[in-house]
Amino acid sequence: xxxxxxxxxxxxxxxxxxxxxxxxxxxxxxxxxxxxxxxxxxxxxxxxxxxxxxxxxxxxxxxxxxxxxxxxxxxxxxxxxxxxxxxxxxxxxxxxxxxxxxxxxxxxxxxxxxxxxxxxxxxxxxxxxxxxxxxxxxxxxxxxxxxxxxxxxxxxxxxxxxxxxxxxxxxxxxxxxxxxxxxxxxxxxxxxxxxxxxxxx
Amino acid sequence: xxxxxxxxxxxxxxxxxxxxxxxxxxxxxxxxxxxxxxxxxxxxxxxxxxxxxxxxxxxxxxxxxxxxxxxxxxxxxxxxxxxxxxxxxxxxxxxxxxxxxxxxxxxxxxxxxxxxxxxxxxxxxxxxxxxxxxxxxxxxxxxxxxxxxxxxxxxxxxxxxxxxxxxxxxxxxxxxxxxxxxxxxxxxxxxxxxxxxxxxxxxxxxxxxxxxxxxxxxxxxxxxxxxxxxxxxxxxxxxxxxxxxxxxxxxxxxxxxxxxxxxxxxxxxxxxxxxxxxxxxxxxxxxxxxxxxxxxxxxxxxxxxxxxxxxxxxxxxxxxxxxxxxxxxxxxxxxxxxxxxxxxxxxxxxxxxxxxxxxxxxxxxxxxxxxxxxxxxxxxxxxxxxxxxxxxxxxxxxxxxxxxxxxxxxxxxxxxxxxxxxxxxxxxxxxxxxxxxxxxxxxxxxxxxxxxxxxxxxxxxxxxxxxxxxxxxxxxxxxxxxxxxxxxxxxxxxxxxxxxxxxxxxxxxxxxxxxxxxx
Numbered sequence: 001x002x003x004x005x006x007x008x009x010x011x012x013x014x015x016x017x018x019x020x021x022x023x024x025x026x027x028x029x030x031x032x033x034x035x036x037x038x039x040x041x042x043x044x045x046x047x048x049x050x051x052x053x054x055x056x057x058x059x060x061x062x063x064x065x066x067x068x069x070x071x072x073x074x075x076x077x078x079x080x081x082x083x084x085x086x087x088x089x090x091x092x093x094x095x096x097x098x099x100x101x102x103x104x105x106x107x108x109x110x111x112x113x114x115x116x117x118x119x120x121x122x123x124x125x126x127x128x129x130x131x132x133x134x135x136x137x138x139x140x141x142x143x144x145x146x147x148x149x150x151x152x153x154x155x156x157x158x159x160x161x162x163x164x165x166x167x168x169x170x171x172x173x174x175x176x177x178x179x180x181x182x183x184x185x186x187x188x189x190x191x192x193x194x195x196x197x198x199x200x201x
Numbered sequence: 202x203x204x205x206x207x208x209x210x211x212x213x214x215x216x217x218x219x220x221x222x223x224x225x226x227x228x229x230x231x232x233x234x235x236x237x238x239x240x241x242x243x244x245x246x247x248x249x250x251x252x253x254x255x256x257x258x259x260x261x262x263x264x265x266x267x268x269x270x271x272x273x274x275x276x277x278x279x280x281x282x283x284x285x286x287x288x289x290x291x292x293x294x295x296x297x298x299x300x301x302x303x304x305x306x307x308x309x310x311x312x313x314x315x316x317x318x319x320x321x322x323x324x325x326x327x328x329x330x331x332x333x334x335x336x337x338x339x340x341x342x343x344x345x346x347x348x349x350x351x352x353x354x355x356x357x358x359x360x361x362x363x364x365x366x367x368x369x370x371x372x373x374x375x376x377x378x379x380x381x382x383x384x385x386x387x388x389x390x391x392x393x394x395x396x397x398x399x400x401x402x403x404x405x406x407x408x409x410x411x412x413x414x415x416x417x418x419x420x421x422x423x424x425x426x427x428x429x430x431x432x433x434x435x436x437x438x439x440x441x442x443x444x445x446x447x448x449x450x451x452x453x454x455x456x457x458x459x460x461x462x463x464x465x466x467x468x469x470x471x472x473x474x475x476x477x478x479x480x481x482x483x484x485x486x487x488x489x490x491x492x493x494x495x496x497x498x499x500x501x502x503x504x505x506x507x508x509x510x511x512x513x514x515x516x517x518x519x520x521x522x523x524x525x526x527x528x529x530x531x532x533x534x535x536x537x538x539x540x541x542x543x544x545x546x547x548x549x550x551x552x553x554x555x556x557x558x559x560x561x562x563x564x565x566x567x568x569x570x571x572x573x574x575x576x577x578x579x580x581x582x583x584x585x586x587x588x589x590x591x592x593x594x595x596x597x598x599x600x601x602x603x604x605x606x607x608x609x610x611x612x613x614x615x616x617x618x619x620x621x622x623x624x625x626x627x628x629x630x631x632x633x634x635x636x637x638x639x640x641x642x643x644x645x646x647x648x649x650x651x652x653x654x655x656x657x658x659x660x661x662x663x664x665x666x667x668x669x670x671x672x673x674x675x676x677x678x679x680x681x682x683x684x685x686x687x688x689x690x691x692x693x694x695x696x697x698x699x700x701x702x703x704x705x706x707x708x709x710x711x712x713x714x715x716x717x718x719x720x
Binding site for chain 2: 036151
């Protein structure tokens, strides 16, 4: 197990096909690398169904365990392994939410008119922007992701983040600056990729 | 603007982050981010600069959108572990930490426990909540002392034994930092039963006076430094309390006492006895009163059944819950209800050989309940439990597992089982939670481990040495181990530990909290 959370173990330079071949032969490092490389998109595929991180994590783990069980039968046809994982995730989500109780419970009277706020187009744009932001976050170094998550998402003061990460509060502040700069650069790169894709379309 | 060392830039960004957090807090309850927070890294329509807009957008992400990297570590570890079997590598504490199987933490008083240890230490695990003669629990019979330790299945079992492989967590926790040590703040004579701190200042224990002949509920209003004896408890009551007190306000509390409740408005300096008027009731097990009017209790009936009951008039009248949710063998290890009607109860179920943990939850103030699946805990000799609120409990086994119980707002209750991190290398002595994610585990090292994120990462607070005595006490507890732990706020805890003097009624009070005010 690597020491830095979120870091990929040795062997991460191999592509998924090579890692799958190694994993099938019992190489646990290869399996671990496949998990670390692909868990975030799988996890986020559940975010549309649940707002509970623990539940999303639970389900993500189940996806990988199902994939592991079917590994001997898996045929590598050159399709990204992530696509296969996402298909398992979709099946799992469908089974889970179809079998479970209704998650949406109407409360109170329905409004007469459309709710204020962005319409479908606006929501789609916001969703794209969020997806771009999340992909950019994935590109960051683990310590950058960690400091932004603890400081901004969890709202912890710099002193507490420092205590959790063995840094002084000043070092946390500086790391936040560097992390935001790295995130801006990653965002620009992501937007460039999106623009290039749009151009090809 | 940026200094040579970047300090100015760091402070400026720090302020921007604080402002974004404050905006999010102010808009708490809104359905989404305000306009302008969706243009990451670009100037927003409301005049936010690029950096500020980026911070704003980050602040509006949901935790489920942006998982911690440790989640990937846990997933990868669980998946790789699923490919491996480790029959010869027990993950529990070192053998020299093993001690005779002890007791649940809702348990018999120490002086009575000594009498029982020679016969059946493990049996106490299943006799914790209701001390009823002839309890119908199938595993309440005696067995050879220490047999659980000497024949531990852990030595030959796979590393994980939870019923649901997808919920198996192997390397879930890391020690990431150190926090302040516990320090001794006072001493108290107690009847070894419970410690409940309802704030960083106000705590309760079952007190003992006149050489242990008289019991009361003693209170401290200075974080455990000094204690005041309460009114002596009524004669003819149960031999012991079986649960902690429940206090909707620091000095207004309820406590189960036989087939009655004790109610106080002055911190048990005085109390009144409220009989629980349910037909064929024999004992009130645990009670939780989120307000002075609303109480939920677990009661035992004369036919052996357990059931939930609730009151909306401060314990004056009671109604039995709708459905039969509990079986007679369930141990309701803890019960906690919130003002909004959310309730949760942590259950110890199964048999001595195959103990399980489970939970039930309610969203309507105890009227109806939903039961979770059950999960096995490998070789659970002794349990520890704490429910921080009506949606979250932590159940621990002393030898290496934690079960995180969480009920959603819709009432669905799930459990996540994980082993102690390997770095702890110790037994668990007590658990306490200040909120769902903010929990503490006292270990036999002795140390206090703290988590802010429901066990995903841990900080370590070494407990101050309590005594120089090197011998263990008669019941196998180390003289400096923490026996009771209560953490009313996420900043820390108050703990009771044996002072090692050999006098079982003399305990040292530890704390890493600063009392704010007397109440």
